[in-house]
Amino acid sequence: MTEPVLQVIIASTRPGRVGRAFGEWFAEIAREHGGFRVELIDLAEVGLPFLDEPKHPRLGDYQHQHTRDWSATIARGDAYVFVTPEYNYGYNAVLKxxxxxxxxxxxxxxxxxxxxxxxxxxxxxxxxxxxxxxxLRMVPVFEAVNVPFAAKSLDAEGRVVPDPERTAAANAMLDELARVTAKLRPAS
Ligand SMILES: Cc1cc2nc3c(=O)[nH]c(=O)nc-3n(C[C@H](O)[C@H](O)[C@H](O)COP(=O)(O)O)c2cc1C
Structure with a gap:
């Protein structure tokens, strides 16, 4: 049996963002956790335009190569972690x-x-x-990682400074993702 694929999706595309650092930090902990094959996906690199498909996506009848590529990427994931900033009490438009x-x-x-x-x-x-x-019939887990004043958690090189409580929160979420994924996708 192969390990399920966990896709860590970096939502922020903003120049000067801290999101990339938190995505890399979480992906590293996920690899060490060992329950998943981990892929890091950066929406800044994916580079989707604003939704430009004429048909409802439930039909899967995509007109554009960028959509077919994005579909193939997400289809091979068995579970996801969205690494999201908070903008104006919500998540960012690029992720939506x-x-x-x-x-x-x-x-x-x-x-x-x-x-x-x-x-x-x-x-x-x-x-x-x-x-x-x-x-979209995804199953959100309760456990989460929350980071206040995120920029203060980075060192001079822009990397996330290790923090035992935050690492514990990340591993608790990974344990729960593994537990739920085993029920949802027993063949993965
Ligand atoms: C447009 C904008 C709106 C923001 N709104 C909030 C907010 O509602 N609550 C909050 O805690 N932080 C807010 N912030 C602070 C951001 O969450 C913080 O700057 C974070 O680093 C942004 O993520 P990024 O650097 O990966 O883009 C906002 C930042 C921006 C740029």
Whole structure:
């Protein structure tokens, strides 16, 4: 049996973002966890335009190569972690767009969240995301990573400074993602 594929999806595309550092930090912990084959996906590199497909994505009848490529990427994931900033009490528009592009590809897969921001620590972004992901039949897990004042957690090289409590939160979420994924996708 091969390990399920966990895709860690970096949502922020903003120049000067801290999101890349938190994505790399979480992906490293996920690799050490050992329950998944980990892929790091950066929406800044995926580079999707605003949704430009004429048909509803549930039909899977995609007109554009960028959509077919994005579909193939997400279809091979067995579980996801969205690494999301909090912008104006919500998650960012780039992530919403990337989610909306697809439909069946997301179904019946566990999803967790690394939320970060200022004082909000990504909590409100995650609450918004839960509403959206359940519409796409994803199964959000309760355990999460929340980071207040995220920029303060980076060192001079822009890497996340290790923190035992945060690492423990990440591993608790990974354990739960593994448990739920085993039920949702027993063949993976
Ligand atoms: C447009 C904008 C809106 C923001 N709104 C919030 C907010 O509502 N709550 C919060 O805690 N932080 C907020 N922040 C702070 C960001 O979460 C913080 O700057 C974070 O680093 C952004 O992620 P990024 O650097 O990966 O893009 C906001 C930042 C921006 C740029």
């Amino acid at each position: 767009n990337a989610i909306d592009f697809l439909h069946n590809e997301w179904h019946d897969k566990a999803v967790g969240f690394v939320g970060y921001g200022g004082i909000g620590a990504g909590t409100r972004a995650i609450q918004q995301l839960k509403q959206v992901v359940t519409t």
